[in-house]
Amino acid sequence: MSDDSTQDGLRLPENAFRELREGEAYQPVVPAGLNPPEVTVRSVVSGFFWSVMFSAAATYIALKLGQGIESAIPISILAVGFSVFAVKFLKRRASTLLENVNILAIGATSGIIAGGSVFVMPAVHILELKTSFWQIFLVPLLGGILGVFFLAPFRRYFVRDLHGKLPFPEATATTEILMAGKRGGHSAIVLTYSAITAAIFDFVGPAMHGWAENFSTATIGVLNGFTTRFKAVFSMNTAAAVMGLGYIMGIRYAAIIMAGSMLSFLVLVPLFAHLGQFIPGAISMGAPPLGTMPYDAIFANYVRPVGIGGIFAAGIISILKMSPVIGKATKQAFGEIGHLLKGGAKQAEDVRTDRAMPMSMNLLGILAVSLAILFYFRFSVLAGEPRSTYLALISTALTLVITFLFVAVSAWAVAMISVTPISGMTLTTLIVTAVALASLGLAGKSGMLQVLLVGGVVCTALSMAGSLVTQYKIGYWLGATPRTIEVSNILGSVAASLATTAVILLMAKVYGFSPSAAHPHPLPAPQPNAMAAVLRGVFGGAGAPWFMYVIGAVIAAAVEMCGVSGLAFAMGMYLPMELNSPLVLGAAVAWFVQRSSADPALSKARHEKGTLIASGFIAGGALVGVLTAFLKFIEDSAHVHLIPDVSAWGGFGAFVGAWGNWIGLAVFLLLAWGLYWDACREKVEA
Template identity: 45%
Template sequence: MEQEKQLTSLPENAYRELKPGEEYTPIMPASSSPREVTPYSVTMGIVMAIVFSAAAAFLGLKVGQVFEAAIPIAIIAVGMGNVLGKKNMLGQNVIIQSIGACSGVIVAGAIFTLPALYILGLDAAFYQVFLSSLFGGLLGIVLLIPFRKYFVKEMHGKYPFPEATATTEVLISGEKGGNQAKLLAVAGLIGGLYDFAVGTFGMWTEAVSTRICAWGQVAADKFKVVFSLNTSAAVLGLGYIIGLKYAMIITAGSCLVWFLVVPLVGSLADSIDPAAMASLLGVTRADIMADPQRLFTAENLFAFIGKPLGIGGIAMAGIIGIVKQSKIIRQAVGLAVSELGGGNKTQAAATERTQRDLTMKRILTILIATLVSIFVFFHFGLLDGWVQSVTAILIVFVISFLFTTVAANAIAIVGTNPVSGMTLMTLILSSLVLVSVGLSGTTGMTAALIIGGVVCTALSMAG
């Protein structure tokens, strides 16, 4: 009876801080030997990764936000196990959701940077895109492993891990015979029918704007005030996933730009020098003088003024994140170094199944091999000189190492990885540094974006 309780219920201290001397015994204790890596779990995990990668890529390219797939994949894993009549599936379900949840990881690393190669018309080979994602994924894995004990064991109960907590509850409910997969299937069917009605029959427009009304047109033209709402099922579902708090933060940022910044700049347009406005909007002075009203639309002001302000805010948030996490970096690296120096004693003391990690020597070996491979890729497949290649590999390693902690800490606290902001910061820094070592033009832009792709994928994987 005690064993059955242990298999289907989390310990009382699963989510709270441990008292001095208190030990945490997980639902699959170190003494047990659960089935985890099996042909079924690996195959299902790969299938989930393929399906959700396609969904994540579509949504990411459409709205610039990649959803975290761990929760829906966990629900599907539980549902499939129940349908197939499988028992004691907790270990295998963990593997399924762990493999499947990587779907949005590489996608996020690619879609935030690499599409710019094609938007700018740069000549990028397939192998460059492929290797940037591959090496970025490897780098994210090996850089995060030394931080695991700090975030998961040393800080037990101090971080909420919101998404991991939700995933855990779903997987535990599967051991109790939960049927959450039915809810996901119904939600998917409703979302599909909703978008089908919009896209196929045009029953209503996907993006509703106040410009459809006479008063809205006047407000947009005269006061540069526009209210727009995207009604697609993907965006509505995204709001549920990220939660009310962060949906409100995103909304607040949009309102600040659309209802304050854009109207303010629009009201000052007449007093701004036409040459300055032409430079700001990316057009010639003749265009400004020929038709100023068409160029000073609310949408143009948002694109050329509002978006750069947002990008700057995100970049500064990344810098602040590194400064705030400096203590965490020191503590986590200290744990890793002490393990490396402990040798066989540390390894012997950590023989429990639940505390098994790759040894620090192996991690360093993989890290060095990955960095050497990236250097070879940069030198022979992207850049021309040794100085540029060395500079590029230093950028990748230093920024990936520092931002890995920011990504992990963000996931631990809010469940959302600020990859896009940190990638923008990477692109800015790498561009400035590469220009300083003589790299510019289309080669420099391609190099900066490929470097950004490596770093972005590493941060996504770490998160």
């Protein structure tokens, strides 16, 4: 690397991203012996401000577009920007690295709470169930706190024991942003121009319709006959941010995930399409005949449930693999409680960078939240039901068991790909809970509402686990105090839950989430509408696709027996191919960069610069995603046009419309080549 990359000696250690050798220890950027400002008025106020702002934004965007927004990366950029502003204009000191981590820990709860609550709770309004502000507010709040207490015992396992074995793409990108902002110089310049490049690229493409957002063989005329007959389609998203994720992820996990997509789209979808010609009627209740369904409908109705079953089975296998860790953590927690009950003195704390909430506090926290959930269920929805206490106990037990099974899965998924299949796991939660409670006699609107409350708590807990494991890793690399991260997430959940609930109720009143006389043009809210449809089906007698779940479970188990990550493979089966194929392209670029020179030092320097560029791609894509969503919100509200539409530019627009599929592929490959070329320009530090 160039000499200014080591300004003030501030850089990630050489062994930050690789597995440690025997006897080797990782030393964070901020050593354990130092105690720089971490929890300050600046970090707390900034964190809460961004938590509220991004909670409101993420809630609306999820309801409007059906997807969450990345809040951790924009908040880290804003934290670094405020530090620069404080020095240049306020004549104050710069923020420390650990202050920025604390801002991130509090502010990032916005994406956690929005992602966990918005995908479930609007279904309350879609199903026309009676509810209140506090009833909705408590769901994400209890779920977020439960996620902290459930994941905390696995912190050392994920960040220390698996060091260098999982890529942590989002954590890597965020850490590079914080480091580059503090260090300045060459690294900051690389991160800045790569983020600007990605922002322009992702804005001109998807937002301005400069080219197809997804390259697909389904739109190639010469393949129409093949696509119509066999329903085998290859697709690739052309977003710079996804390529950046692939570069950081590496070829191993990217290839496994892509293999799962290939099985789904190039084997199972064509197989169902082939069987459709022999099955004239509908297979699933309410679905059209199989032979008439396009490939994407076959995937959504028949193949995606196979992926959900695979994720569930892989989660069970992961729990079994981690059983020694679980046993050790539980034994330690009970040991600490027993020691305190006997009047023993408080044990000496470990070094600062390993100082987390005591295991006894985790266990007591789980117990306290469990009791809160029990009383919430018992005296909320189930108050007027027969055997209300029994039903509340069963609902609470289902919440705890499912959260326990899936929390490690969510963390593992984020550590691998920075995407967690929360919607699939929540869908499974709703189905299992609905079937269980229906068998106990709970039915009608009370049954639907109770199932949604369980699903909302579980969904938010899993969202928290995915974000918290990222923050743990960032803190591990930089030297933050784990206990500070944990407490900040708990406190941030309060503000984020308030903001998210207020926006949900406001949007329900102003726009609605399903067509009605009062709301003829409602917000799409795709996930909540899907959850509502599932509940109508289960309580209406349609049942769940258990056969598909079992097939997925068998596939995941077979893949694990071959020594391959069943979770990564099942995620590939569950996620659309267009999101997985660009990961392989980005990972391939990283593979070639690492082998671009016979000099190991030069290859390493080039790969590190490529990681910085990829982090900029992720940051730029995240920022432009937020910007585009806000611009579309203003367009819809004020009925104005702010985003230029290339497809409307006369003859040029017609050309883009006709060739946009190929243009998207061409510019995406050109961007990949540019990433390789720029990374290979790096020279070894003298």
